[in-house]
Amino acid sequence: MTPPTPSAATPLEVIDESVEKSPSPSTPKGNESRSPGRLAWKRFRRDRTGVISAYIVIFFFVIAIAAPLIAKLYGKDPYTTYASQRPELLNAFSYPAGPNGGMSSEFWFGIEPQLGRDVFTFLLYAIRTSLGIAVAATILTTVVGVVIGVTAGYLGGRTDYLVGRIIDIVLSFPSTLFFIAFMPVIYGIFVAADDDVPTWLRATAMIILMAAFGWASIARLLRGQVLGLREREFVEAAKVTGASPMRIVFKELLPNLATPIIIQSTLMLPAFVTAEAGLAFLGVGMIDPTPDWGVMIQRGAQFYTEDLTFMLFPGLSMVIFVLAFNLLGDSVRDALDPKSKR
Amino acid sequence: MSNAKPLLNVSGLTKHFPVKGGFPIRRTVGAVQAVDGLDFQVGEGESLGLVGESGCGKSTTGRLITRLLEPTGGKIEYRGQDITHAGRAQLAPIRSEIQMIFQDPYASLNPRQTVGKIVSGPMEINDINPAGGREARVRELLEIVGLNPEHFNRFPHEFSGGQRQRIGVARALALNPKLIVADEPVSALDVSIQAQVVNLLQKVQQELGIAFVFIAHDLAIVRHFSQRVAVMYLGKIMEIADRDDLYNNPRHPYTRALLSAVPEVTVDDIPRERIRLQGDVPSPINPPSGCRFRTRCWKATDKCASEAPPLVEVEGNKPGHLTACHYPETADSVPAPRLSKDPQAAA
Numbered sequence A: 001m002t003p004p005t006p007s008a009a010t011p012l013e014v015i016d017e018s019v020e021k022s023p024s025p026s027t028p029k030g031n032e033s034r035s036p037g038r039l040a041w042k043r044f045r046r047d048r049t050g051v052i053s054a055y056i057v058i059f060f061f062v063i064a065i066a067a068p069l070i071a072k073l074y075g076k077d078p079y080t081t082y083a084s085q086r087p088e089l090l091n092a093f094s095y096p097a098g099p100n101g102g103m104s105s106e107f108w109f110g111i112e113p114q115l116g117r118d119v120f121t122f123l124l125y126a127i128r129t130s131l132g133i134a135v136a137a138t139i140l141t142t143v144v145g146v147v148i149g150v151t152a153g154y155l156g157g158r159t160d161y162l163v164g165r166i167i168d169i170v171l172s173f174p175s176t177l178f179f180i181a182f183m184p185v186i187y188g189i190f191v192a193a194d195d196d197v198p199t200w201l202r203a204t205a206m207i208i209l210m211a212a213f214g215w216a217s218i219a220r221l222l223r224g225q226v227l228g229l230r231e232r233e234f235v236e237a238a239k240v241t242g243a244s245p246m247r248i249v250f251k252e253l254l255p256n257l258a259t260p261i262i263i264q265s266t267l268m269l270p271a272f273v274t275a276e277a278g279l280a281f282l283g284v285g286m287i288d289p290t291p292d293w294g295v296m297i298q299r300g301a302q303f304y305t306e307d308l309t310f311m312l313f314p315g316l317s318m319v320i321f322v323l324a325f326n327l328l329g330d331s332v333r334d335a336l337d338p339k340s341k342r
Numbered sequence B: 001m002s003n004a005k006p007l008l009n010v011s012g013l014t015k016h017f018p019v020k021g022g023f024p025i026r027r028t029v030g031a032v033q034a035v036d037g038l039d040f041q042v043g044e045g046e047s048l049g050l051v052g053e054s055g056c057g058k059s060t061t062g063r064l065i066t067r068l069l070e071p072t073g074g075k076i077e078y079r080g081q082d083i084t085h086a087g088r089a090q091l092a093p094i095r096s097e098i099q100m101i102f103q104d105p106y107a108s109l110n111p112r113q114t115v116g117k118i119v120s121g122p123m124e125i126n127d128i129n130p131a132g133g134r135e136a137r138v139r140e141l142l143e144i145v146g147l148n149p150e151h152f153n154r155f156p157h158e159f160s161g162g163q164r165q166r167i168g169v170a171r172a173l174a175l176n177p178k179l180i181v182a183d184e185p186v187s188a189l190d191v192s193i194q195a196q197v198v199n200l201l202q203k204v205q206q207e208l209g210i211a212f213v214f215i216a217h218d219l220a221i222v223r224h225f226s227q228r229v230a231v232m233y234l235g236k237i238m239e240i241a242d243r244d245d246l247y248n249n250p251r252h253p254y255t256r257a258l259l260s261a262v263p264e265v266t267v268d269d270i271p272r273e274r275i276r277l278q279g280d281v282p283s284p285i286n287p288p289s290g291c292r293f294r295t296r297c298w299k300a301t302d303k304c305a306s307e308a309p310p311l312v313e314v315e316g317n318k319p320g321h322l323t324a325c326h327y328p329e330t331a332d333s334v335p336a337p338r339l340s341k342d343p344q345a346a347a
């Protein structure tokens, strides 16, 4: 559940190869400015892998956002058990009657074994749920990590020491075990023993718990960066002119932290996607009938010897997404921080 | 020294950095006596040079004056107002009058801000709206420091070191300051560019009548720039005098040693002999008793070890020329080089 521990400090210098070659900006090439962001964008666009990965990732997000619309056009939903009205869809052993998991022009990705739900819409909504949870967890984790890390680094002293120890503890925590053991306990606190746990509670609990374990690594990284940055002379220059601590944090420090923050969150998101699926698979995250990547894979695992197709769609789509996102993360890092290129 | 009230009056200024150590509970085990009892004044429009070897506390002094650091002791008065422990709110009206130029032109500009933002930042913070708008003022400032005013929307990485330092100067000028603390503003630059930047600062000082505390580690640069020069060693002022007094009649052995390293200076018309100081600068955590220079002074006696020489107008000094030495140099005193002659300098 803990996202990968970040690579060491990310440099904040802006690298512009063309400037290094000709260090005389007094010969202006027009007046357009080459902002650090624009330089990174230029580097990114030259990276074929990164661009292709970006398209794949965007495709997944579009699907997730447009899932209800697509389902409407397609004319099915992920909850209806189509086989109960049309028992001919499933064979005697409750497996899809048609070949390839029942794939047809009507059921594009086939039919679910036993219940006979539509795999295509189920997958659409599964992506929607899983990405939604992962994105929310990423945003929450990043915000918490940035706030705590920047505060600790900027204030220093006792606060920093205390936060540092808490980070150590959180990072050494066996978070996966904790999840498996305590998710039921948490549900128990809010829901009576024999009531169903509402989906929103499952989602919220998971997002909060993932953030609770995830913030530490980004906070530690940012704390270190801020410790280095606040000694920089440009921060002193701002202080000499009377800048408030707020202004120093938001105008002087945060813009220089954008690179590590972006890099960290792009690494974090795919980690959360797999973590969320893993929890669902283990039965402590989302559960059937909520469409979810992990739920689908878990159900697929029950039938894969007889009906591989049902396992294939969620499995492959998830592998493609996580791979593309990780490649994208690498490209983003290379573009923002060209020195780290191996 | 001017007869009028000085712009800046520093007395007994002290800064000790606590040294933490110990495990598992960190506690203060000592103090770096970075600055230990400085007294000096800077008059309106005057330039004071602050010279000394690395680690003697020059930057600390500069940061104390600009109140980036909290003094441990002593007093800083600006225009008669005590700002020694003034907080951010109390300093606000003075902030615009005391500015700073930093040593490292690569670290002193925020890489994520355009030149325009960097230079207009001080105006934004202090809510100053010059006639014609901030952008016009930025262009004007860039023009003053010799940069193309059309470059205001460029980023620092698009400029060379010398140009960046000019941007730093423009930022310092943005608020029309009365006093600028320049902390080794050229020591990070190529020798060929140093003169240009010094000339710019000189122009600024003369045309705009800004007082300077100009920090440098040798006496060569300060010579062209400062009316008064203070020589520091291990957190204390060894000698302070008007420029010509100091260069022509150095009374402190340390000043003499520093001067002997300046190429174009001939002390008392005696052919220059380079004085090579023996040993290293002692640690400011545990400075020598008595005179701090005694471990490297060729004239040190028991008195130097037991009694700290006061910074006073010793006999033979012009008014305003203060020296902290029990046995001040005189024109005919035999300098140390006889003992530790630098063979290269003689050749």
Ligand SMILES: Nc1ncnc2c1ncn2[C@@H]1O[C@H](COP(=O)(O)OP(=O)(O)OP(=O)(O)O)[C@@H](O)[C@H]1O
Binding pocket: B017, B018, B032, B033, B034, B052, B053, B054, B055, B056, B057, B058, B059, B060, B061, B217, B284
């Ligand atoms: N924040 C700090 N904490 C602890 N010690 C410090 C701190 N800042 C400076 N010092 C110590 O104070 C002494 C004086 O440092 P300072 O930077 O003022 O020297 P300097 O004369 O500017 O030297 P340089 O020519 O190298 O810039 C040094 O021994 C330094 O190690």
Ligand code: SF4
Binding pocket: B252, B253, B254, B291, B292, B293, B294, B295, B297, B298, B299, B300, B301, B304, B309, B324, B325, B326, B327, B328
């Ligand atoms: S007081 Fe003594 S040790 Fe110090 S400079 Fe003078 S002669 Fe040398």
Ligand SMILES: [Mg+2]
Binding pocket: B058, B059, B060, B183, B184
């Ligand atoms: Mg310094």
